[in-house]
Amino acid sequence: MTIGNGRAAEETLHDVIGIGFGPGGIALAAALEEEAPELDCLFLEGRSEAAWQPGMLLRGSDTQHHPSRDLATLRNPRSRYTFLNYLHETGRLLAFLNVPTHFPLRRDYARYVRWAAAELSSFVAYDRRATAVSVADGPVPHYVVETACGRTYRGRALVLGTGRTPYVPKNFEPHLGDRVCHSSEYGPHLEKRRAAKGGPLDVVVIGASQSAAEIALDLHSAGSGDRVLAVMRGFGYRLKDTSPFSEEAYFPEFTDYYFNASREAKKRLDDQLRPSNYSSVDQDVLESLYVRRYEDSIDGEERFLLYRNHEVAGLESGDGPVRLTLRERNIGEPAQVTADLVVLATGYRDLGPAEHNEPCPQILTPVVDGLALDDTGVLRVERDYFVPPRAGVGVRPPLFLNGLCENTHGLGDAGSFSLLSLRARTLLEGIRHRLGADHGATENVTHR
Structure with missing residues (x-):
C-alpha cells in the first residue's frame, strides 16, 4: 500500500486512524510498532513534516523535564526510540553528557522528535490536515476522516491528538494577524516584523508564564536593540514550584x-x-531577566519595561503600530503603550466548561451528539482515554483522546513529555480492548 495516495487510501479500512502526529502520536506509533505490530494504524498530520513547538525554539531555552521522560523510556527503557538512543545513533551522546545543564535544550529535543518521526514514517501521511469527522456503518462501524487535500481516510478506531487550542482572549481575537499573535507563533511573526521594519522593535508580551519570560529574555538577548514591554495581571513573574514532592x-x-x-x-x-506548571517561571530564566533589567539601569537604558498589575482595557490595530490602553488593577491608573508586535503568552484551552475552556475539540463537533457528556456538557473521558458513546446511541466505533485530558487526568496530561510514553501504553491497551480480538478480521483491512 502507498500510504495516503489514490483511491486505495480512501477504500482501506485501517484498525486505527490518528489525527495529529506530534509527540503524543509519535509515542503511540512507537508503542504500536514495538508492542502491537498486528494493528494497522495511520496518522494524519497537517504539516509537511513533524515539528515540536516550532514557534518557540528559542536559543538557550530548555525542556523543563528529565531527558528520559521522553517518547519511550518509561514504557520501555530498551526501546530504540529513547532520547538516549537518539543521541547514540546521531553520534552526540558524549557531547550531550558533557553539557552543564539540568534539562535538555529545547532545540535538541525538537531534533529528537523529528528523528523519531522519521524512523516511524511508515505510520504517517503528511500534508493531510483533517477537516471533518463522521461515522459510517459498513462493513463495520468506523470513522471517516476528510482532509483538506480532498482525500478520505477510514478507521475502526479514532485517536485524536491534535494538541490543545491556543487560548486567545476575546478582546484580542479581532486583531490577530501580522502584529498580534499567540506565543506558539512567536518566531515566524518576529522575523516578519523585523524584516518589515528594518530596525529595533517595541514588543508587548502579555502574560507571566514560562513562555512569556522566555520570550522577553529572547528579545532582550537578540542584540537587535528590541524593547520589551511585559504586561501582566500579577505583581511579577513567580518562581516555579520545582519541589520533588x-x-x-x-x-x-x-x-x-x-x-x-x-x-x-x-x-x-x-x-x-x-x-x-502554570503562571510561573524557572529560576534561571527569572534571574537572567532580573540581571538584564538591572544592567540596563546601570547604562541608563530602558529595554525591559515591566507593567505589573496591569490589564489590557483597549486595543487598536491597523497598518501602523498597535495601540494598547492599559489599566492598573489596584489603583486604576491608565497607561498608553504602542507596539510593533504583541505576543499573547496566554496559554492553551483545556477541555472544560469555563469560558477559556472548550467542551470538546472543534473537529469532533459533527459527531458530538453521539458522545457521552458529563453534567457540565464536556466530553466524558474514561481512564484509558476512551470517550464512550451517549446512552441509547447504540454501537459506535471507539474514540480516544491523546493529550487533551488535563481536566480528567491531571497535570501529567498537560502538554508535558512527563508521562507521554506511559500514556501511549494506556492508549494501546484501550485500543486493543475496545476493538476486541477480531481487529484483523475485516477482509478489506490492508496491513502494513
Missing part, C-alpha cells in the same frame, strides 16, 4: 488518584499544584 504530580499513581477524585477535589489539587 510537587513533581510527584507527574507520576502515573497521581493520574489514577486525580482521575478518581471528585470535581471539587480536583479543583483543590489544581489550586495547590498550579505553580508547578
Whole structure:
C-alpha cells in the first residue's frame, strides 16, 4: 500500500486512524510498532513534516523535564526510540553528557522528535490536515476522516491528538494577524516584523508564564536593540514550584488518584499544584531577566519595561503600530503603550466548561451528539482515554483522546513529555480492548 495516495487510501479500512502526529502520536506509533505490530494504524498530520513547538525554539531555552521522560523510556527503557538512543545513533551522546545543564535544550529535543518521526514514517501521511469527522456503518462501524487535500481516510478506531487550542482572549481575537499573535507563533511573526521594519522593535508580551519570560529574555538577548514591554495581571513573574514532592504530580499513581477524585477535589489539587506548571517561571530564566533589567539601569537604558498589575482595557490595530490602553488593577491608573508586535503568552484551552475552556475539540463537533457528556456538557473521558458513546446511541466505533485530558487526568496530561510514553501504553491497551480480538478480521483491512 502507498500510504495516503489514490483511491486505495480512501477504500482501506485501517484498525486505527490518528489525527495529529506530534509527540503524543509519535509515542503511540512507537508503542504500536514495538508492542502491537498486528494493528494497522495511520496518522494524519497537517504539516509537511513533524515539528515540536516550532514557534518557540528559542536559543538557550530548555525542556523543563528529565531527558528520559521522553517518547519511550518509561514504557520501555530498551526501546530504540529513547532520547538516549537518539543521541547514540546521531553520534552526540558524549557531547550531550558533557553539557552543564539540568534539562535538555529545547532545540535538541525538537531534533529528537523529528528523528523519531522519521524512523516511524511508515505510520504517517503528511500534508493531510483533517477537516471533518463522521461515522459510517459498513462493513463495520468506523470513522471517516476528510482532509483538506480532498482525500478520505477510514478507521475502526479514532485517536485524536491534535494538541490543545491556543487560548486567545476575546478582546484580542479581532486583531490577530501580522502584529498580534499567540506565543506558539512567536518566531515566524518576529522575523516578519523585523524584516518589515528594518530596525529595533517595541514588543508587548502579555502574560507571566514560562513562555512569556522566555520570550522577553529572547528579545532582550537578540542584540537587535528590541524593547520589551511585559504586561501582566500579577505583581511579577513567580518562581516555579520545582519541589520533588510537587513533581510527584507527574507520576502515573497521581493520574489514577486525580482521575478518581471528585470535581471539587480536583479543583483543590489544581489550586495547590498550579505553580508547578502554570503562571510561573524557572529560576534561571527569572534571574537572567532580573540581571538584564538591572544592567540596563546601570547604562541608563530602558529595554525591559515591566507593567505589573496591569490589564489590557483597549486595543487598536491597523497598518501602523498597535495601540494598547492599559489599566492598573489596584489603583486604576491608565497607561498608553504602542507596539510593533504583541505576543499573547496566554496559554492553551483545556477541555472544560469555563469560558477559556472548550467542551470538546472543534473537529469532533459533527459527531458530538453521539458522545457521552458529563453534567457540565464536556466530553466524558474514561481512564484509558476512551470517550464512550451517549446512552441509547447504540454501537459506535471507539474514540480516544491523546493529550487533551488535563481536566480528567491531571497535570501529567498537560502538554508535558512527563508521562507521554506511559500514556501511549494506556492508549494501546484501550485500543486493543475496545476493538476486541477480531481487529484483523475485516477482509478489506490492508496491513502494513
